[in-house]
Amino acid sequence: MPGPPDLLDALVLLDAEGHRVGVPALRRVLTDVGADGAPGWTRAPALGTVLAGELWDIELHATVVDWLVRTGRDTGSPLTIRLGLAQRAVSAVLTGDFGQAMAAIAEEEAIADAVGDRPQLYPRVHLAAMRGRRDEVLSLFAEVTGRATGQLTANAHWATAVLHNGLAEYPAALDAATRAVEHGDLFLSGFALPEQVEAAVRCGEDAVAREALESLLARTEPAGTPFALGVGAGTRALVSGLEDDHREALDHLTGSPLVMHLARTHLRYGEWLRRAGRRREAREHLRTAHEQLSEIGMEAFAQRAADELRATGEVARSRSGQVLDDLTMQETHIARQVAGGATTKEVAGRLFLSPRTVDAHLRNIFRKLGITSRKQLRDVPGLGQGPSEGAVV
Structure with a gap:
């Protein structure tokens, strides 16, 4: 029976008629409240994180991510909480909170290890690229290539483009960005196009830059x-x-x-x-x-x-050296949780560790930061948490 447009209809419009027609339909489907009193994205939250990126809507992305993390904790679903934590890391990278990104990655990896699965790679790739860590990005890229999946590979190409643009290695950035956009992946293509334009301009590839810019503006202007x-x-x-x-x-x-x-x-x-x-x-x-x-x-x-x-x-x-530079991702997560008031037992439960192991990590953290107590940890720059983070991440 005919009914109001649904998510599939909106995606068909986006694909067939472009962003000027598809974006308004997509936004309505994702944000309109249904008969159950919930917005449309709650019926496909995993896809919702991707489509929020396609809409260039960082607030919607954060809303979906918070819902995933809370729901994963409430239901005990490893899949849901891991998706939420991985996307929280991506969001934190975009907003420049690398400490929160490291903490979310550490917790996702702990849950993956507990359920006998491999951790998500794309948040690590995003973070390493933004930090300008060449060896880490290239190592992760090799691991991604071994898994050989479309979206993950596109993530790695995008991250490599960011890395090389940061290092002013523009031919390498142009090659990576071109590979990142070639399949038109939702979310990723839009985010990789600025990297392609910048690298193309620096390389004197004006025609490539103009074509990539046209494709980018076709996405950003309707958004x-x-x-x-x-x-x-x-x-x-x-x-x-x-x-x-x-x-x-x-x-x-x-x-x-x-x-x-x-x-x-x-x-x-x-x-x-x-x-x-x-x-x-x-x-x-x-x-x-x-x-x-x-x-x-x-x-x-x-x-x-x-x-x-x-x-x-x-x-x-x-x-001066960044506070987090000397800490591992797991140590960063523990430090942020303890700085936010979490007990050793609470941290141990989240990371599937024994309290004794958490205390050993804390001693190592104190040594690296040159402090001696939990109270001092709360005053360390870069470890502060928002009012709700301690309850969610």
Whole structure:
């Protein structure tokens, strides 16, 4: 019997008629409340995380992820909680909270180990790429290639493109980004297209850059979120060379939770200003970019900003080591939980460890951080938690 459009109808529209027609239908299906009083995405939450990315809607993505984590805990479903934790790590990477990403990855891996399954690889790939860890990304890429699945492989290509753009290795970034977008995967293609444009521009492949930009704007303009419009304008600036596009990107992204995109926008604008001979203005944006990227822990992009700043005649301030740099992912998770007030027994239950093992990890954490008590742990920068995180992650 005919009825209101459902998720399949919306996906068909997206595929057959493009984003201008498909995005409004998709948003209605995902967000409209049904007869059961629940929004549409609750009937397909795993797909909902992907489609929230396709809509460039970071708030919707966070809502779905929180629901998955809570539901996984309430029902005891390993599959649901692991999906929620993996996606929470992805969300934390996008918002520049690498500590939360590491904690979520550690817990997902602990649950995977407890049920005798392999952990999810894509959150690790995302995090390593944003941190600029070449050896880790390439090692994970080799492992991904061994598993040989479409979405996972596309994730690895996207991450490799991010890594090489951060390292200013643009031919390698262009090759990886081109591979990431070639199958048109939901979520991933849209996020990889800016990497393809940036690498293509730096390589002098103008036709490739224009084609990729057109494909990106076909996604971001119908989405219409500040995230989408900011990324679209910032990427367009690389091709157009217009200052207004750089400024528009900053306007959309300033004040958003997407601090790593904002920092990269400052970096690109600073690079443009320096090449235009406006060194004083360039220093302001490059300094901001370097500070933000260093604080987040995006080491390769921070170094790129420092090199650009040096070219203007100013030496970037060396950053102090990140608090989390010396901790493993499991230690980061334990530290964050204890800093949030969790007991040894509670942490042990979440990580399927004995309390004695958790206490041994805590001693190691204290040694690495140069502290001696749980009270001091609460005051360590970078380990703070939001009001609800201790109850959810």
